[in-house]
Amino acid sequence: MINNKLKKTYTINELKGAFLFLLPLILFLLLFILIPIVGTFITSGFRDVSFLEKKFIFFDNYKTLFSDSVFWHDFGFTVVFVIVSVSLEMLLGISFALLLNQYLPFRGLLRAVVLIPWAIPVAISARIWELIYNYHYGLANYLIMQLGISKEPINWLGTNIGAFFALVLSDAWKTTPFVTIILLTGLQAIPKEIHNQAKVDRAHFFQRFYKITLPLLKPVIVVALLFRTIDGLRIFDLIYVLTHGGPGGSTSSISLYGYKYFLSGDFGYGSAISISLFIVAFALSLLYIKIGRFGKEIL
Amino acid sequence: MVNKNIVLLIVCITVGFVGCEKKETNVITFSVGGAPNEIVVWEKLISEFEVQTGIKVNILRQPTDTDQRRQGLVIALKAKKSNPDVFLMDVAWLGQFAASDWLEPLDTYVKEKDIELDSFFTKVINLADKYKGNLIALPVYIDAGLLYYRKDLLNKHGIKNPPRTWKELLNYSIKIQKSERENAPNFYGFVWQGAQYEGLICNFIEFAGSNGGGILIKDGKVLINSPENRESLEFMKDLITKYQISPPNTFTEMKEEEVRMFFQQGNALFERNWPYAWKLHQSEDSPVKNKIGISSLPHFNSGKSVSTLGGWHIGISKYSDAKLQAMEFIGFVTSARIQKKLTLELGWNPARKDIYLDKDILQKLPYFRELRDVFENAYPRPNLPFYTQISEVIQKYINSVLAGTVEISKGLKETDVKLQKVVETYDK
Numbered sequence: 001m002i003n004n005k006l007k008k009t010y011t012i013n014e015l016k017g018a019f020l021f022l023l024p025l026i027l028f029l030l031l032f033i034l035i036p037i038v039g040t041f042i043t044s045g046f047r048d049v050s051f052l053e054k055k056f057i058f059f060d061n062y063k064t065l066f067s068d069s070v071f072w073h074d075f076g077f078t079v080v081f082v083i084v085s086v087s088l089e090m091l092l093g094i095s096f097a098l099l100l101n102q103y104l105p106f107r108g109l110l111r112a113v114v115l116i117p118w119a120i121p122v123a124i125s126a127r128i129w130e131l132i133y134n135y136h137y138g139l140a141n142y143l144i145m146q147l148g149i150s151k152e153p154i155n156w157l158g159t160n161i162g163a164f165f166a167l168v169l170s171d172a173w174k175t176t177p178f179v180t181i182i183l184l185t186g187l188q189a190i191p192k193e194i195h196n197q198a199k200v201d202r203a204h205f206f207q208r209f210y211k212i213t214l215p216l217l218k219p220v221i222v223v224a225l226l227f228r229t230i231d232g233l234r235i236f237d238l239i240y241v242l243t244h245g246g247p248g249g250s251t252s253s254i255s256l257y258g259y260k261y262f263l264s265g266d267f268g269y270g271s272a273i274s275i276s277l278f279i280v281a282f283a284l285s286l287l288y289i290k291i292g293r294f295g296k297e298i299l
Numbered sequence: 300m301v302n303k304n305i306v307l308l309i310v311c312i313t314v315g316f317v318g319c320e321k322k323e324t325n326v327i328t329f330s331v332g333g334a335p336n337e338i339v340v341w342e343k344l345i346s347e348f349e350v351q352t353g354i355k356v357n358i359l360r361q362p363t364d365t366d367q368r369r370q371g372l373v374i375a376l377k378a379k380k381s382n383p384d385v386f387l388m389d390v391a392w393l394g395q396f397a398a399s400d401w402l403e404p405l406d407t408y409v410k411e412k413d414i415e416l417d418s419f420f421t422k423v424i425n426l427a428d429k430y431k432g433n434l435i436a437l438p439v440y441i442d443a444g445l446l447y448y449r450k451d452l453l454n455k456h457g458i459k460n461p462p463r464t465w466k467e468l469l470n471y472s473i474k475i476q477k478s479e480r481e482n483a484p485n486f487y488g489f490v491w492q493g494a495q496y497e498g499l500i501c502n503f504i505e506f507a508g509s510n511g512g513g514i515l516i517k518d519g520k521v522l523i524n525s526p527e528n529r530e531s532l533e534f535m536k537d538l539i540t541k542y543q544i545s546p547p548n549t550f551t552e553m554k555e556e557e558v559r560m561f562f563q564q565g566n567a568l569f570e571r572n573w574p575y576a577w578k579l580h581q582s583e584d585s586p587v588k589n590k591i592g593i594s595s596l597p598h599f600n601s602g603k604s605v606s607t608l609g610g611w612h613i614g615i616s617k618y619s620d621a622k623l624q625a626m627e628f629i630g631f632v633t634s635a636r637i638q639k640k641l642t643l644e645l646g647w648n649p650a651r652k653d654i655y656l657d658k659d660i661l662q663k664l665p666y667f668r669e670l671r672d673v674f675e676n677a678y679p680r681p682n683l684p685f686y687t688q689i690s691e692v693i694q695k696y697i698n699s700v701l702a703g704t705v706e707i708s709k710g711l712k713e714t715d716v717k718l719q720k721v722v723e724t725y726d727k
Contacts, residue, residue, distance in 0.1 A: 027386035049375065051684040052727055064724075135548035136485060136561070158702060175316040246495035247550055263369055264687035265395050266725075267377070275342025 043271040050265030059270035074257045082232035085168045094178025101187045118177040126241035129170040160250040179224045186220030222292030324621045330383035332368045334362030334566030354624045376401040384619035387611045397430035403615040404433040408626040419650045422692040426679045438650030442609030443677040447570040451590040459574040472544040488544030490558045491571035495698040501607035508605030509598035519719045524711040550701035578646035593666045608677035609692045685725035
């Protein structure tokens with residue numbers, strides 16, 4: 001069906017050219033995405049433990065996974081983490097984008113500055129936050145004690161809830177700029193005339209935001225959500241540096257759990273964990289694409 | 300024409316990614332990580348080795364982090380790569396590497412090269428470097444947990460000797476912490492490694508072992524539910540919450556380096572750490588320079604002192620295509636002359652007993668005399684292929700106990716069930 005539609009719109013030569021231009025990308029995706037995924041899926045069907053005899057066990061690894069309470073804990077943690085951190089990032093992102101879309105003094109400079117956290121590698125920003133949260137000489141404890149909020153320093157990473165929000169905050173600091181920039185480009189694509197017209201009709205700011213900005217921004221919001229959700233599900237580096245899954249394993253994510261199996265030589269089970277993460281991410285992507293109505297005419 | 304170019308491009312990319320496997324066999328690749336100063340020393344040693352033997356050694360440099368060093372090796376060995384030929388391994392992975400059949404047995408080489416195994420610590424060789432009767436690695440340096448203490452502060456309060464029992468450590472800490480806090484509000488009695496990582500297991504083995512407990516392996520079972528362990532865990536927790544002589548961030552942030560820096564800044568009376576801390580504590584700009592002493596760890600009233608065995612071992616990949624040359628290199632690295640050099644330059648603790656009585660060494664590192672006894676009795680972690688999974692379960696549990704999110708007795712029972720699951724999965 002698509003083929004017929006394409007053939008109607010373009011000549012054969014144009015299609016050939018298009019395919020040629022897409023070829024590097026297709027090859028890249030095959031080589032670095034599809035082959036590893038298929039390979040991981042195949043490995044997940046084996047008892048592939050470096051110190052045991054390799055054996056094909058069909059879906060036994062997945063059966064074990066279903067009854068593995070640690071996996072479900074880490075799965076739950078990851079999902080809750082994504083929901084909380086992505087919501088926060090979207091909220092902050094929209095606010096910043098609206099702000100940066102106004103005529104502000106030094107707007108160009110501000111737009112560049114906002115990007116700085118995004119430009120810092122996660123491992124490094126995680127180290128920065130580690131120092132901020134540090135019990136003895138961290139900035140957070142210095143501030144709350146100077147401001148008289150608390151007399152005693154707080155062990156931020158010491159409780160399950162504290163460690164969770166410490167991670168959320170660090171993640172939001174790092175990735176809100178990304179959301180901001182994506183949304184900002186979306187905002188700039190909204191024609192000024194529509195807003196001006198609405199102003200003539202005496203629509204106030206919130207009415208214009210809900211009736212004009214938000215609906216027109218929807219495709220861009222979905223793109224930002226898609227990127228952030230997938231990224232959030234894969235969360236590894238921040239946790240690896242900041243809490244290493246502690247205290248008592250309460251902040252361990254699916255990726256961290258899978259990684260530990262690869263380290264200890266159980267490639268089969270580690271692969272099953274990775275595939276389960278892939279399935280969740282893939283399903284969510286499809287859902288977003290449906291919501292965002294990509295491939296259909298926008299506007 | 301266009302098509303030809305594309306084919307060429309693809310070929311180039313493929314070759315670029317696959318790379319070239321080395322062919323010559325008079326070249327070996329040595330995979331090693333660590334602090335920058337350690338790499339500098341390795342480079343010096345290697346150029347000496349190259350002149351001496353004519354074998355070229357390429358260094359495959361790894362990060363400092365233990366997990367990442369392991370990851371690099373696991374990937375290469377799983378892929379049966381002939382590179383690296385020879386590498387360093389943490390004692391905690393030796394079981395897995397050996398059971399995976401990734402390590403070349405060294406017995407025949409050792410005999411041919413006349414390497415005297417008797418000059419090494421017997422316990423280290425037998426419990427760490429042998430797997431199913433085969434010698435699969437040799438120790439490059441070893442580690443064991445030690446108690447560092449502030450001599451000046453103990454003297455100030457009229458205490459002559461470091462604590463022999465945990466009770467003494469507790470009493471001294473409470474007393475001195477109280478008086479020191481008048482000037483230094485951040486002062487704590489005792490710092491140790493309680494974060495959720497392998498170091499926590501090492502600390503646990505020392506607390507529990509000195510109470511007659513530990514990780515019990517019996518009849519194909521791995522168990523930790525015992526009255527001795529319960530008592531030790533309670534004590535570990537009480538240090539933080541009840542007596543408050545260990546800081547609240549013990550179970551979140553305290554790893555080797557955090558503990559070392561805390562003690563080095565003069566903020567603690569006692570410190571549990573590996574021997575490497577000594578040289579740093581005694582460096583020129585250290586606030587505790589010449590104020591500290593070293594001793595074996597305390598024990599519970601009924602037990603005796605236990606130090607967990609750590610350290611790094613050198614072995615040869617089963618897939619190496621230059622095993623003889625690699626063995627030559629192992630012989631060189633573990634020789635008395637080079638071991639002495641490593642000790643003098645890096646403060647490492649050799650696994651060769653004779654070096655602890657060497658005059659030059661004792662002059663520069665006087666505490667070595669006491670270390671020999673500690674190492675002779677160091678306590679290894681279970682040498683099981685699936686030790687990592689065991690450790691993972693126990694780490695999580697102990698860290699939860701310290702965080703106060705799990706009740707000790709209930710957690711001990713549950714942990715045993717989880718450990719049993721690990722054994723059932725992997726002990727085949």
